[in-house]
Amino acid sequence: MNQLIRILNDGDRETLAWLRKHVGDVRVAAAARHLGGNGKPYLSAVCRYLGVRPPTPHQRIRPVEDCTVGDNYLAQIRQVLAQRNPALSKHQL
Helix, strand or coil: CCCCCECCCHHHHHHHHHHHHHHCHHHHHHHHHHHHCCCCCEHHHHHHHHCCCCCCCCCCCCCCCCCHHHHHHHHHHHHHHHHHCHHHHHCCC
């Protein structure tokens, strides 16, 4: 299928596997050839052509990183803003 459809990332690979399982290789290949023209169609175009809505690809869970540096900068920004406009310090930025 990779020679018929434009696969850009792991999410596309997951979606293609789902599509092949639920629609079948014959229909997926026929849709890709129909849409192909001068190149490979995007997987989303194949899904639209077939009238299916695949599930959302699994999101990779990123580990929580230390936010101390960013929190310090935000605190400094709030202090600068409060000094420039004392009314803002009353409303808590």
